Amino acid sequence: MAEKSFKYVILGGGNAGGYAAREFSKQGVKPGELAIISKEAVAPYERPTLSKGYLLPESPPRLPGFHTCVGGGGERLLPEWYVEKGIELILNTEIVKADLASKTLTSATGETFKYQSLIIATGSNVIKLSDFGVQGADSKNILYLRDIVDADLLVKTISEKKDGKVVIVGGGYIGLELSAGIKLNNLDVVMVYPEPWCMPRLFTAELAAFYEGYYSNKGIKIIKGTVANAFTANSNGEVKEVKLKDGRTLEADIVVVGVGGRPITGLFKGQVEEEKGGIKTDGFFKTSVPDVYAVGDVATFPMKIYGDLRRVEHVDHARKSAEHAVKALFASEKGETIDEYDYLPYFYSRSFSLSWQFYGDNVGETVLFGDNNPENPNPKFGSYWIKDGKVAGVFLEGGTPEENKAIANVARAQPKVESLDELAKNGLLFASKF
Incomplete structure (x- = not known):
């Protein structure tokens, strides 16, 4: 296959990829110099919409309405925008090998892509219960949410299981936001999580008490302090029961699992310095390899305000780190400097x-x-x-x-x-x- 070469490549077509592309345009990237390589079939979009609004029973948002960078209050970058700017969107393309020494990326179909500078914006994958060998975890209608394909399957399954029973496994962001969205579709919803209260990584017991009480008042049942450790299926292979570690069994037409994610760094193992589960960068998102930057979920960076190294999984950081890395890249090319990234951690949620x-x-x-x-x-x-x-x-x-x-x-x-x-x-x- 013919090899393609670009001055700049963004690997990953999520939030960070879209905001990086916009910043490249602001910095004056020339037509033909930049490519975005993405496994997804669509141009970058605002991923939070999938858990916050996509399930709404009335007037739910749909593409092209939430392409980046509309979530950050900016212009909506439709696929035509990339064409106008001369930015090549290489979609439906999974990169299976990255050779940072030779500056070469290889796809699952054998295509090769050369670059001069690379921005790693690969984000995270969801953690699946089948990864741990949970019995019956591969049954039909056990669903996850990471991309728009997942969201479309969830919407389709909800419409097929009207008035059905839904078990949400996990009490974090995804669990709380999807429980609300699914309940608004008039399904029976039960949340199950092992912690003593919801959103334990952020909430205090006092804060959690409000949300658990509010959700209970909306008709959502909450079971705490136990986990789903097996699933049974009907003759069609569809999930029908969730077995809990405490011995209880819950009926289920749909199970939605939200138990966290893992940064996608496997392509770069042994080639780049890592720390705290991510790719280690400096305050400009430069990695230990020249001309390679890492942003968003995969970057472990200096948190200037607190004087330590952190990895942050949130859309706000994905957007801002992508923009900062591109500014730093262009400043470096010009022999100029910019201030180091000075991020104030920010998280938010909307439900009901x-x-x-x-x-x-x-x-x-x-x-x-x-x-x-x-x-x-x-x-x-x-x-x-x-x-x-x-x-x-x-x-x-x-x-x-x-x-x-x-x-x-x-x-x-x-x-x-x-x-x-x-x-x-x-x-x-x-x-x-x-």
Whole structure:
């Protein structure tokens, strides 16, 4: 097969790939210099839409409505945009070998792609229960959510199993957002997770109590402290039961598993320095290999604000790291410098009529403010995390744009806190000073 050569290649067509492409365009990339190689069949899109809006029973978003970079408040980059800019979109193409020494990528069909500079934006794969040999985990209608093909299959299965029973395995982002979306389609929903409360990587017990109460009021049953350890199927091979480790058995027409992901770094094993499960980079997303950058989920980078190395799986970081890497690449070519990446961790979620945001680091003592009663029709509450007498992080449910900006500012400023009781009493008023 003919070999293709490009000055720049973005490997991965997810959120990071789309935002990197836009930044390449801003930096003046010439037609024919840049290619995006993606396993997916469509141009980069805003992946969070799949769990937040795609399942809505009325007027759900569909492509081309949520191509990047619309999620970050920018222009929607339709496939024609790439053509106009002379950026080659190489879709439906899985790269199975990466030789960083010879700057060559090889696809599953034997095509080869040469590059001068590479941006690794391969993202993560979902963790599947079949990876652990869970009995019956390969039954039909045990579904996962990572890409639009998964989302379309989930929508199709929901429509086929009207009024059916759904078991959600996992109590994190995907579990909470998909439980809400599926419940809005009038299916019976049960959530199962091993932790003592939902979203344990971020939520305190007090925060989780609100969401668990709210979901229960919506008719979603929650089973905590146990795991799904086997599945049984009917004569058609479709899942019919979920067996729990505590001995209980749940009926199920659909099972949706959301137990996390793994960064896709296998192509580069032994070729590039790794740390904390990702590809180690500097503050410009340069890896240990010249002319190779890594962004988004796969990058372990210096978290300047906290003085340590971290890997962050979130769309906000995917967007911003991609843009920063491209700026750094062009500055390097010109012999110029830019500031190192200075990221403030940010997470958010939307489900039912709820909407929360979190900024900073969830370490130290916690101070709850507001009313986290799940019966509240218009909830507004939150939490501060205080470490070494200073604000480390802030969470807010139901905030206005101005209030969300205020909690971001206070998380960045990390002001001293004289009294935890006063902080609880003042709540958002404390953040508004910054």
